[in-house]
Amino acid sequence: MIMKAKPFIKWVGGKKQLLEQFDSYYPKEIKKGTIKNYIEPFLGGGALFFAISQRFNLENVYLSDLNKDLILTYQVIQQKPDDLLDFLESYQKEYDFTEQEKRNDLFLAIRKHFNLQRFEINYKKLSDNWVSRAAQFIFLNKTCFNGLFRLNSKGEFNVPYGKYKTAMIFDAPNILAVSQVLKKAEIVQADYSACFDRVTQDSFVYFDPPYRPISQTAAFTTYTGTEFTDKEQLKLANFFQKLDKEKKAKLMLSNSDPTNENPADDFFQKAYESYNIFKVSASRAINCNGEKRGKINELLITNYEYEPSTLAINF
Ligand SMILES: C[S@@+](CC[C@H](N)C(=O)[O-])C[C@H]1O[C@@H](n2cnc3c(N)ncnc32)[C@H](O)[C@@H]1O
Numbered sequence: 001m002i003m004k005a006k007p008f009i010k011w012v013g014g015k016k017q018l019l020e021q022f023d024s025y026y027p028k029e030i031k032k033g034t035i036k037n038y039i040e041p042f043l044g045g046g047a048l049f050f051a052i053s054q055r056f057n058l059e060n061v062y063l064s065d066l067n068k069d070l071i072l073t074y075q076v077i078q079q080k081p082d083d084l085l086d087f088l089e090s091y092q093k094e095y096d097f098t099e100q101e102k103r104n105d106l107f108l109a110i111r112k113h114f115n116l117q118r119f120e121i122n123y124k125k126l127s128d129n130w131v132s133r134a135a136q137f138i139f140l141n142k143t144c145f146n147g148l149f150r151l152n153s154k155g156e157f158n159v160p161y162g163k164y165k166t167a168m169i170f171d172a173p174n175i176l177a178v179s180q181v182l183k184k185a186e187i188v189q190a191d192y193s194a195c196f197d198r199v200t201q202d203s204f205v206y207f208d209p210p211y212r213p214i215s216q217t218a219a220f221t222t223y224t225g226t227e228f229t230d231k232e233q234l235k236l237a238n239f240f241q242k243l244d245k246e247k248k249a250k251l252m253l254s255n256s257d258p259t260n261e262n263p264a265d266d267f268f269q270k271a272y273e274s275y276n277i278f279k280v281s282a283s284r285a286i287n288c289n290g291e292k293r294g295k296i297n298e299l300l301i302t303n304y305e306y307e308p309s310t311l312a313i314n315f
Contacts, residue, residue, distance in 0.1 A: 010147025011045030041192035076134035087135035
């Protein structure tokens with residue numbers, strides 16, 4: 001039997017540890033099987049997609065993210081998993097056989113190649129150089145500092161080496177399982193708003209935008225080279241409202257809870273005032289070094305009622 005697919009990269013804001021809590025908040029229609037379309041327009045590591053797609057019977061899946069190399073990697077896993085595995089195996093061997101003190105040089109060499117190669121890539125058409133790029137993307141993700149993805153103003157990936165004693169760059173059975181699960185998905189590099197035409201009344205849309213920083217010192221990553229400012233958060237809230245009114249789809253959105261830091265901050269209550277706002281408890285990095293971890297609340301916003309069995313606290 002094929003194993004269950006799970007995220008193949010580390011991603012800031014990954015929802016793996018929150019899946020169990022999120023479970024009670026899925027629309028009841030997805031549990032009954034009347035929702036057939038799943039849409040995730042801030043895909044990242046895709047934890048929710050993997051959980052939902054292997055549990056419920058979906059007919060159509062639309063996955064998108066603005067990050068070009070992330071989407072390229074998903075497309076390579078979907079279409080060329082065996083070629084990708086060949087590359088990943090050689091990177092793993094190279095890493096394992098390189099002495100500890102020379103691994104930083106190996107990392108920097110691969111990072112340099114990855115950055116130079118971006119000029120030769122045609123992101124619109126799958127080609128052989130996509131496969132090596134996807135392998136490099138995964139290698140860098142698993143060996144860089146905290147799995148961060150950060151681009152400088154020139155569009156160069158600039159996260160330093162993570163100094164790991166061992167690094168498991170990939171898990172072959174998982175890559176094959178991911179490829180299988182992705183078979184029925186449409187995977188698109190786009191702004192979240194491009195999903196509008198795909199949304200229907202029988203769709204479940206899950207939004208996991210970049211977190212609104214919980215403090216001035218909070219970890220902030222521009223996954224795509226552009227910041228997701230408060231203005232962007234409000235634009236997204238308008239889009240949420242538009243989908244609710246015009247498409248009548250089931251919508252769920254998560255974000256950081258600003259009241260963790262400032263009890264008077266009602267940014268999300270205002271932005272989503274006509275919707276349900278719940279708090280779930282998360283453990284995540286709360287400063288820029290990712291060293292300080294603590295229990296904090298995270299917000300979950302829906303345009304539908306949740307199953308009454310949950311223990312969540314409503315506002
Ligand atoms: C919080 S992460 C998603 C985490 C993900 N759900 C997981 O479980 O790993 C936010 C994602 O939004 C993407 N993003 C940022 N701005 C975007 C935009 N305007 N449209 C679509 N995706 C965007 C980033 O590239 C990043 O992958």
